[in-house]
Amino acid sequence: MSSHWSRSLPLLLTCLIAGLIWMLNRAAELPQDLPVISAQEPDLMTGKTQVRRFDPQGNLVSSLLANEARHLPQDDTMLFEQPRLVQTKPGMPAMTLAGERARTVNRAAEVWLYGAVEMRRAPDAKNPELVIRTRDMHVNTETQVARSSAPVTAEMGAHRARAVGFVADNRNETLQLLSQVSMTYVPNKASAGARPRLLP
Amino acid sequence: EQGDREKPMNIQADNCNYEQKAQRSVCTHNVVVTQGTMTIYADRLVITQDADGNQFAHGEGKPVRFKQRLDKSTDWLEAESQRFNYDGKKGFLQLFDKAWVRKSQDVVHGDHITYDLNTELYQAKSKPGGRVNITIVPKKKEAKAAP
Numbered sequence: 001m002s003s004h005w006s007r008s009l010p011l012l013l014t015c016l017i018a019g020l021i022w023m024l025n026r027a028a029e030l031p032q033d034l035p036v037i038s039a040q041e042p043d044l045m046t047g048k049t050q051v052r053r054f055d056p057q058g059n060l061v062s063s064l065l066a067n068e069a070r071h072l073p074q075d076d077t078m079l080f081e082q083p084r085l086v087q088t089k090p091g092m093p094a095m096t097l098a099g100e101r102a103r104t105v106n107r108a109a110e111v112w113l114y115g116a117v118e119m120r121r122a123p124d125a126k127n128p129e130l131v132i133r134t135r136d137m138h139v140n141t142e143t144q145v146a147r148s149s150a151p152v153t154a155e156m157g158a159h160r161a162r163a164v165g166f167v168a169d170n171r172n173e174t175l176q177l178l179s180q181v182s183m184t185y186v187p188n189k190a191s192a193g194a195r196p197r198l199l200p
Numbered sequence: 201e202q203g204d205r206e207k208p209m210n211i212q213a214d215n216c217n218y219e220q221k222a223q224r225s226v227c228t229h230n231v232v233v234t235q236g237t238m239t240i241y242a243d244r245l246v247i248t249q250d251a252d253g254n255q256f257a258h259g260e261g262k263p264v265r266f267k268q269r270l271d272k273s274t275d276w277l278e279a280e281s282q283r284f285n286y287d288g289k290k291g292f293l294q295l296f297d298k299a300w301v302r303k304s305q306d307v308v309h310g311d312h313i314t315y316d317l318n319t320e321l322y323q324a325k326s327k328p329g330g331r332v333n334i335t336i337v338p339k340k341k342e343a344k345a346a347p
Contacts, residue, residue: 158208163216173220181216181227186208 039074046070049080055090062087066102075105083113093122099137111139117148128157134166144170149178158186204236204268213245223249231259237269237276242284255288263298270320275304279315291317299324305337 051064068081080102087095100115117137121130135150147167154161165178214229225247233240242259249255266279279302281295295301295313301322302308310324310332324332 175218175220177216177218179215181211181213183211183216184208185210 040072042070042079043073044069044071057090059088059090061089076107078102078104078108080104093124095122096120109140109142111141113137113139130154130156146170152177160184204238207236209233209235211245231261237267239265239267240284241265250289252289255286257284257286257288259284259286264295266293266295270303273304277315277320278302279313281313293317307333307335309333 046069047067049064049066049069052060053062055061063086064080065084065086066080066082070079071077072079080099083097083099083102085097097113097117097119099113099117102114103112104110114136117134119132121127123129132152132154134148134152137146137148137150139146145167147165149165151162151164152166161177161181161183163177163179163181167174167176167178169175211227211231211233213227213231216225216227218225225245227245227247229243231240231242231245233242233245240259242261242264244260246258247255248257260283263280263282264284266277266284268277269275270277279293279295279300281299282297284296285294286292287294293315295315297311299311299313300307300309301313301315301324303320303322308322308324311327311330312325313322314324315322324334326332
């Protein structure tokens with residue numbers, strides 16, 4: 001059996017969340033010497049925003065785009081409209097996170113994504129594209145835990161997973177699908193001759 | 201049925217936890233695994249995987265129920281037990297505690313029944329002092345056409 005079978009949906013969901021946590025932690029860093037007017041009033045506002053980050057070799061590693069971004073001194077809060085984070089680490093499939101609205105506090109120690117959230121992991125040599133959709137997700141970049149109590153779906157080629165609520169713990173490499181779990185796995189011809197598989 | 205292996209497999213449960221390091225999934229409450237004609241009902245299902253990608257499962261239930269249509273037949277194999285182990289490497293399903301397997305109308309009761317998914321043959325054992333109980337229903341001879 002090829003190692004394809006070890007790249008199961010839950011495993012990829014955890015990897016995707018890990019990449020996302022890494023991005024969020026770095027993407028929301030802003031210049032520090034901003035004049036404080038009122039803690040609840042924006043001290044920085046940008047329209048069409050694009051923040052790009054490069055590695056020492058000059059490779060683009062992450063991009064943060066948003067229709068609007070505002071910074072509030074209180075809790076070092078960042079507010080984003082239509083945020084879109086793209087991670088393009090060399091040698092790794094690109095990972096994209098898109099949301100309707102996002103809020104980060106304390107240098108992105110915590111991140112809230114409000115409304116629909118979509119995460120994509122580009123296809124690679126072993127796996128088709130992985131697309132995960134959920135809503136109202138919270139990410140703690142310090143504990144490296146992402147969670148939502150909303151329905152979540154994951155699609156990778158013919159494989160599907162669905163649940164209501166999840167907790168992805170990157171540090172402990174665990175994923176809990178909290179309720180109404182349904183996973184459909186379609187063996188391809190290569191594996192069909194193999195014995196029945198219970199772990200997608 | 202051998203063709204079951206090419207069919208999509210669906211696992212449903214009230215909740216599932218996946219441990220990447222241990223390559224282990226634990227699904228609990230109302231666990232239903234279906235693939236083609238095969239269906240397994242359990243309260244708890246633990247699935248692990250070895251380095252070669254072979255899968256192993258352990259299930260518990262009150263009882264665990266297993267059902268699969270026999271190959272090239274309209275008959276079904278049904279089985280129940282309190283616990284089961286599935287060895288994906290050997291293709292064995294082992295049923296433990298109050299286990300029985302019904303194949304068409306033949307029934308085997310035992311404390312430990314091993315069913316070979318490749319050959320569709322099974323072996324039954326009992327605990328010390330216990331007994332295996334097998335009921336084989338003779339096939340009715342087809343009535344000869346009137347002269």
